[in-house]
Amino acid sequence: MGLMDTLGRIPKILEANINAALDKCEDPAKMIDQLLVDYKRDLADVKRDTAAVMADTKAARMRLKECDNEIARKQQAAENALKAGNEGDARILLEAKQSLTATRESLQQNLEIAEKNEKLMRDGYNKLVRSIEELEQRKDAAKAKISMAKAQTQINRTAAKAGSVTALEAFDRYEQKAEKMLAQANVETELNAESAGVEDLTDKYAGGTGSTAVDEELAAMRDKLGL
Secondary structure, X not given: OOHHHHHHHHHHHHHOOHHHHHHHOOOHHHHHHHHHHHHHHHHHHHHHHHHHHHHHHHHHHHHHHHHHHHHHXXXXXXXXXXXXXXXXXXXXXXXXXXXXXXXXXXXXXXXXHHHHHHHHHHHHHHHHHHHHHHHHHHHHHHHHHHHHHHHHHHHHHHHHHOOOOOHHHHHHHHHHHHHHHHHHHHHHHHXXXXXXXXXXXXXXXXXXXHHHHHHHHHHHHHHHOOO
């Protein structure tokens, strides 16, 4: 990037609004990364060209100062020539002074342009530095917010697919189902217990032959013993 290219980019850099750009972007995290790449690349060019413009300003200022000094010398020499009675030499020196005065006007204009360019470049350079610092500070926070936003979006989609049932409602349903299953299990246990009791009674009374034989033998023994 040449000096003229840099000067052409500086107004855009100064007018750039990071916040507005991030608000319009679908993926601010990617945009921040890209802006950092672009700004750091531009910063190196702007820094180099700013230094060149500053050097031009310094040189223009020096040339103007030298011209002023030479004008002063011509003025002093003309006065000395006139004092010495050499009016012709004084005239020549004053003509040279007037020529330098015209040159000085051009040098003054060049200095003003150089100073204007220097201010423009400095402002652009400082804006880039501040922008880079701001982006570096916001990068991690922005990425964290984006991750949270994406996670929340996914949660919202999942909830929508589930019929907008909240987590608490889902838990209540599972709890009710578990209680119902436990109640059914308890009923089955009670039914099994009742079934076992009936079978025991059946075994106790259904076979009655053994008990009757014993009673008959006991009665026979009482008769024999006269009891």
